[in-house]
Amino acid sequence: MxxxxxxxxxxxxxxxxxxxxxxxxxxxxxxxxxxxxxxxxxxxxxxxxxxxxxxxxxxxxxxxxxxxxxxxxxxxxxxxxxxxxxxxxxxxxxxxxxxxxxxxxxxxxxxxxxxxxxxxxxxxxxxxxxxxxNLSSDEARILKHLVDEPITGLHLDSRSYPGHTHRTDLPDTVERWGESELYFEHLESLSLVQTVFSRDIDTFKFHPDGELVPFTICITLLGRRLMMACQPST
Structure with a gap:
């Protein structure tokens, strides 16, 4: 045996x-x-x-x-x-x-x-x-995308919908678009991405329920090092 x-x-x-x-x-x-x-x-x-x-x-x-x-x-x-x-x-x-x-x-x-x-x-x-x-397949796809370019979106600043992301420009490879807010919150909890909100009030956009604040999601140093280590060897 x-x-x-x-x-x-x-x-x-x-x-x-x-x-x-x-x-x-x-x-x-x-x-x-x-x-x-x-x-x-x-x-x-x-x-x-x-x-x-x-x-x-x-x-x-x-x-x-x-x-x-x-x-x-x-x-x-x-x-x-x-x-x-x-x-x-x-x-x-x-x-x-x-x-x-x-x-x-x-x-x-x-x-x-x-x-x-x-x-x-x-x-x-x-x-x-x-x-x-700790990653889902979609989160891995998002990280791969972020290595080359950030992801932008609009955050609805409203008392009626606190903390609501109105729209995010996800890469086409993501399969479950409806989970985007969960994906980004989870990736931030792992310190792999960070969200930067616009401070320029001229970039805010009107919405019937409040203001739409532009934001950018970028990969962190830890996230970039992870993806560098996971690049195919040549």
């Missing part, structure tokens, strides 16, 4: 295949490499600590293999390093609940890729997997 340790070794071995063998078993133990990557033993311990049931691991092994393969594929072999446990564990846990080919699985895949890329690992923060797990 396959033990948890054996399954952990199998998955860690699959990850280990994606970096040069010499680096995995020799260079990875050096102080310089320890700053950007992990050892094979670190990865085994990490997979075990995640605590996946053995049955689930067995079923998902092919999916892990495909996920890891896609993550490492764009990285030149000489730049590949083993991902540190603080990133690998939460990423594996995250894809456990996510189907393939969604905006969220794409973020996880690219984040794993960055964590295995010697030239990009400095962009990755241990908080990023948790932030991705």
């Amino acid at each position: 396959t033990t948890e340790h054996e399954m952990a070794i199998a998955i860690a071995t699959e990850i280990g295949k994606q970096v040069p063998v010499k680096q995995t078993y020799e260079d990875a133990a050096s102080p310089a490499m320890r700053q950007v990557g992990a050892t094979f033993e670190d990865v085994v311990k990490c997979v075990r600590l995640v605590g996946f049931p053995i049955q689930w691991l067995a079923v998902q092994q092919d999916r892990f293999r495909s996920f890891i393969e896609r993550a490492k594929e764009p990285i030149p072999e000489e730049r590949r390093v083993l991902p540190v446990p603080q990133l690998l564990g939460p990423i594996l846990e995250g894809i456990r609940y996510e189907v393939d080919e969604t905006p969220i699985s794409e973020l996880f895949q690219n984040l794993l890729s960055s964590s295995m890329d010697r030239d990009k690992v400095n962009l990755v923060h241990p908080a990023f997997p948790a932030l991705i797990r």
Whole structure:
């Protein structure tokens, strides 16, 4: 019967295949490499600590293999390093609940890729997997849009409708437009976006129930760093 340790070794071995063998078993133990990557033993311990049931691991092994393969594929072999446990564990846990080919699985895949890329690992923060797990697919699409340009809208300043967003120019990729206010409030709570209201009274517009105040939604430094870490490696 396959033990948890054996399954952990199998998955860690699959990850280990994606970096040069010499680096995995020799260079990875050096102080310089320890700053950007992990050892094979670190990865085994990490997979075990995640605590996946053995049955689930067995079923998902092919999916892990495909996920890891896609993550490492764009990285030149000489730049590949083993991902540190603080990133690998939460990423594996995250894809456990996510189907393939969604905006969220794409973020996880690219984040794993960055964590295995010697030239990009400095962009990755241990908080990023948790932030991705807290996003909806639409919120991921909004963040991707905000990297290139802000989103504008009109806020209805009225006693009858306090805090009501009258209109927001969402990107066409968003599927549930009616949830826009919830999306932006949630993204702000994660410190990934910020809303800036116009202070110029000349830009206010008349509405039967009050004034329409223009606002702009911008990505924050944290949001931009997250999206930079989740860009495909080249």
